[in-house]
Amino acid sequence: MTIAQVIVDVPSLGTDKVFDYAVPKKWEGMIRPGMRVAVPFGPRSIQGFVVKLNEHTDIEKIKNIIQPLDLAPVLNEELLQLGDWMAKETISYKVSVFHAMLPVAMKAKYEKIIRRTDNASLLLDKLFEGKQEVSWKEAEKRSLLPALHKEIEKGNAEVIYFVKDRARKKLKRTVELAAGKDELEDILFSLPSNAVNQAKLIRHLLDSEPGMIEAAVLAKEAGVPAAAIKALIKKGVLSEHMVEEYRDPYEHKDFERTSPLPLTKDQQAAMDPVLRSIEERSHETFLLYGVTGSGKTEVYLQAIQEVIKQGKEAIVLVPEIALTPQMVERFKGRFGSDVAVLHSRLSIGEQYDEWRKIQRKEVKVVVGARSAIFAPFENLGIIIIDEEHESSYKQEEIPRYHARDVAIKRGEYHRCPVILGSATPSLESFARAQKGVYHLLTLSKRMNDRGLPPVTVVDMREEMRSGNRSMFSSDLFEKIKDRLHKGEQTVLFLNRRGHSTFIMCRDCGYVMQCPHCDISMTYHRSSNEMKCHYCGFQTGVPAECPECGSSHIRYFGMGTQKVEEELVKLLPEARIIRMDVDTTTRKGAHERILEHFQAGKADILLGTQMIAKGLDFPNITLVGVLSADTMLHLPDFRAAEKTFQLLTQVSGRAGRHELSGEVVVQTYTPEHYSIQLAALQDYQRFYNQEMAMRKIGLYPPFYYLALVTVTHEDLMQAVAATEKISNFLKSNISEEAILLGPVASPIPKINDRYRYQCLIKYKREPNLFSAMRKVLEHYNPQASRDGLSITIDINPYNM
Numbered sequence: 001m002t003i004a005q006v007i008v009d010v011p012s013l014g015t016d017k018v019f020d021y022a023v024p025k026k027w028e029g030m031i032r033p034g035m036r037v038a039v040p041f042g043p044r045s046i047q048g049f050v051v052k053l054n055e056h057t058d059i060e061k062i063k064n065i066i067q068p069l070d071l072a073p074v075l076n077e078e079l080l081q082l083g084d085w086m087a088k089e090t091i092s093y094k095v096s097v098f099h100a101m102l103p104v105a106m107k108a109k110y111e112k113i114i115r116r117t118d119n120a121s122l123l124l125d126k127l128f129e130g131k132q133e134v135s136w137k138e139a140e141k142r143s144l145l146p147a148l149h150k151e152i153e154k155g156n157a158e159v160i161y162f163v164k165d166r167a168r169k170k171l172k173r174t175v176e177l178a179a180g181k182d183e184l185e186d187i188l189f190s191l192p193s194n195a196v197n198q199a200k201l202i203r204h205l206l207d208s209e210p211g212m213i214e215a216a217v218l219a220k221e222a223g224v225p226a227a228a229i230k231a232l233i234k235k236g237v238l239s240e241h242m243v244e245e246y247r248d249p250y251e252h253k254d255f256e257r258t259s260p261l262p263l264t265k266d267q268q269a270a271m272d273p274v275l276r277s278i279e280e281r282s283h284e285t286f287l288l289y290g291v292t293g294s295g296k297t298e299v300y301l302q303a304i305q306e307v308i309k310q311g312k313e314a315i316v317l318v319p320e321i322a323l324t325p326q327m328v329e330r331f332k333g334r335f336g337s338d339v340a341v342l343h344s345r346l347s348i349g350e351q352y353d354e355w356r357k358i359q360r361k362e363v364k365v366v367v368g369a370r371s372a373i374f375a376p377f378e379n380l381g382i383i384i385i386d387e388e389h390e391s392s393y394k395q396e397e398i399p400r401y402h403a404r405d406v407a408i409k410r411g412e413y414h415r416c417p418v419i420l421g422s423a424t425p426s427l428e429s430f431a432r433a434q435k436g437v438y439h440l441l442t443l444s445k446r447m448n449d450r451g452l453p454p455v456t457v458v459d460m461r462e463e464m465r466s467g468n469r470s471m472f473s474s475d476l477f478e479k480i481k482d483r484l485h486k487g488e489q490t491v492l493f494l495n496r497r498g499h500s501t502f503i504m505c506r507d508c509g510y511v512m513q514c515p516h517c518d519i520s521m522t523y524h525r526s527s528n529e530m531k532c533h534y535c536g537f538q539t540g541v542p543a544e545c546p547e548c549g550s551s552h553i554r555y556f557g558m559g560t561q562k563v564e565e566e567l568v569k570l571l572p573e574a575r576i577i578r579m580d581v582d583t584t585t586r587k588g589a590h591e592r593i594l595e596h597f598q599a600g601k602a603d604i605l606l607g608t609q610m611i612a613k614g615l616d617f618p619n620i621t622l623v624g625v626l627s628a629d630t631m632l633h634l635p636d637f638r639a640a641e642k643t644f645q646l647l648t649q650v651s652g653r654a655g656r657h658e659l660s661g662e663v664v665v666q667t668y669t670p671e672h673y674s675i676q677l678a679a680l681q682d683y684q685r686f687y688n689q690e691m692a693m694r695k696i697g698l699y700p701p702f703y704y705l706a707l708v709t710v711t712h713e714d715l716m717q718a719v720a721a722t723e724k725i726s727n728f729l730k731s732n733i734s735e736e737a738i739l740l741g742p743v744a745s746p747i748p749k750i751n752d753r754y755r756y757q758c759l760i761k762y763k764r765e766p767n768l769f770s771a772m773r774k775v776l777e778h779y780n781p782q783a784s785r786d787g788l789s790i791t792i793d794i795n796p797y798n799m
């Protein structure tokens with residue numbers, strides 16, 4: 001007997017336990033590790049992943065697998081191994097790791113079904129209309145539930161859950177001529193005289209080439225209704241097939257094919273070691289450090305070309321919001337239909353179809369956001385992570401993995417190079433390159449020889465002193481007007497959506513806070529409402545101060561909406577387009593805004609960090625950063641690094657083409673090193689200075705971090721649990737490690753839950769991971785009983 005070891009798809013179970021199920025004879029040899037199966041679990045039928053096949057089991061009364069859910073494994077040997085490793089490294093359960101690896105369409109969804117157990121019941125015959133099962137929904141719709149409840153009580157029927165297949169394929173109805181032309185003529189003559197449409201269709205068929213055609217297209221071409229086609233199918237003249245079709249989001253786009261450009265000396269020098277690594281099948285991690293526009297992407301493209309030539313495959317990761325049509329075009333333009341694209345703005349069906357193209361080896365390259373790192377290629381030749389410093393490569397939910405770590409792990413397995421590319425590498429990566437762990441490759445010049453655009457830092461305190469109270473310094477305002485006049489484009493960047501950041505009473509200082517979170521609420525002009533950006537709570541705008549009754553309530557701070565309003569007032573002739581979370585909720589909105597701007601239908605593009613990436617339009621000659629300080633004062637040890645990266649990136653948007661550009665940065669802290677050095681575009685000096693700060697603060701890359709956050713509706717319970725965990729961890733780490741806490745989290749309450757944390761800084765702690773695992777396993781199931789929730793984040797990114 002073959003026994004399948006199955007991990008059941010119930011993440012809330014909180015266990016990595018495998019359950020044994022017998023493989024029924026008819027599926028011997030067919031069911032393999034990495035496949036999904038439906039298995040009985042308590043009273044339900046649920047989805048599970050087969051992780052191993054065995055000959056024996058200790059279970060006496062073993063249950064059978066109900067049915068396989070896949071024809072071929074969805075997780076190959078490598079991904080199963082990777083799953084084990086990831087679950088250990090991120091202190092999470094394997095089933096959540098599998099979820100992260102597979103397209104959403106493969107996550108289990110259950111359908112509630114009522115099945116009859118008694119075949120003698122006349123009542124059930126009537127209710128079920130001869131069927132053996134009815135769906136719960138159907139029964140509800142037909143108002144059968146009260147009667148069925150009684151039958152269920154008597155044991156004549158039972159409720160079961162069924163795994164629903166969301167990975168449904170799109171099928172297209174097609175037809176094909178099933179009769180010879182002679183036969184067609186015979187049928188034509190014998191048709192009754194009123195069958196006008198059938199006659200018309202047959203005459204059309206007599207005139208056309210044989211072959212498969214979509215039924216709807218045939219009807220249109222012949223000028224007949226669908227009924228005529230159905231009639232001929234019935235007569236056996238046409239045969240009908242359902243043909244599987246891919247939902248291709250780029251179906252209607254024509255990508256102009258491009259050829260490899262002759263590399264510059266610098267590019268060639270960066271390329272050679274990569275080619276050598278591909279050739280020698282030696283796993284090596286390269287850090288390709290080069291300013292925006294220095295030709296990194298061309299290096300990626302040509303490295304991939306070599307990989308394809310050798311019959312191998314490539315993964316390219318790009319930050320989600322940088323996956324613009326332009327970016328896709330670079331890859332589709334070079335490799336055409338060999339490219340699959342994966343990101344979360346695609347529909348579930350589209351994602352699934354792109355994934356299947358990879359699995360069926362119909363493509364050679366995948367360009368995608370974070371989760372594309374799990375593309376089920378079996379012969380990887382290179383992995384590229386563009387903008388490797390981006391925080392979106394760290395998943396902020398379970399499993400909290402970093403795509404960079406996964407890339408390197410897969411690179412080791414496939415013995416292929418990994419390239420990390422950036423104009424502003426993360427401190428972690430650059431430090432590794434300095435140590436020689438990564439191989440540093442540098443592109444120091446911009447392709448167009450223009451150098452980087454000049455950056456002016458404007459001290460907004462000076463502006464205030466000279467009486468300018470507007471959000472635009474006079475310098476920036478003059479420059480915007482000048483661009484308008486010349487018909488050139490401006491990009492304005494503000495890291496904050498909404499209208500005003502907060503409202504405050506001028507008499508008593510009251511600031512409106514979210515009642516569920518320890519955070520002030522943001523005013524949204526379009527809906528005239530106050531919104532909490534953490535929990536989504538919305539409420540009206542108070543006309544008077546809830547504290548003192550004063551009517552002197554004023555808006556402070558600025559968001560993208562307010563800037564837009566102000567611009568319209570100051571420059572009524574300017575065409576302005578805004579891009580932020582609020583204007584891009586609809587599918588494709590992001591693309592449409594960029595296309596609109598690229599086509600020159602707007603003069604000013606105003607937006608949040610969404611616009612910092614991937615924009616590469618020739619007509620942008622001015623970039624304005626309205627407030628460089630927004631990120632600088634966050635309680636985050638990476639605040640300076642993030643500010644430096646963002647400012648450098650935003651500046652890189654200007655003057656990438658024939659027209660030269662410039663950048664204006666407005667700030668209240670012009671003396672801060674991250675603003676100064678970003679203006680000078682001096683990464684190396686920033687790196688040195690920031691490393692010194694990290695060393696003093698005992699932060700990465702000198703120390704690793706592990707963060708445990710406990711939340712509870714009751715403050716005392718949150719504190720008590722954090723204390724217990726913290727004591728347990730303390731007894732499991734060496735004296736070299738530092739444990740901070742328990743302390744309140746930076747935002748002490750979100751969504752009516754109090755948040756407490758403890759943070760561990762460590763270098764080498766062999767016992768820490770197993771201790772963390774114990775915390776997870778001990779506290780998790782218990783915690784949910786007590787209303788506690790615990791998250792463990794190894795190397796947290798946003799703190």
Ligand code: ADP
Pocket residue numbers: 261262263264267290291292293294295296297298299447448
């Ligand atoms: P990055 O990825 O570093 O931002 P790109 O690869 O996009 O840089 O290159 C910037 C611009 O220079 C692009 O328009 C690209 O087509 C062009 N380019 C890149 N390499 C070459 C080359 N070897 N010869 C001519 N033009 C090049």
Ligand code: ZN
Pocket residue numbers: 505506507508509510545546547548549550
């Ligand atoms: Zn007041």
Ligand code: ZN
Pocket residue numbers: 514515516517532533534535536537751
């Ligand atoms: Zn809130």
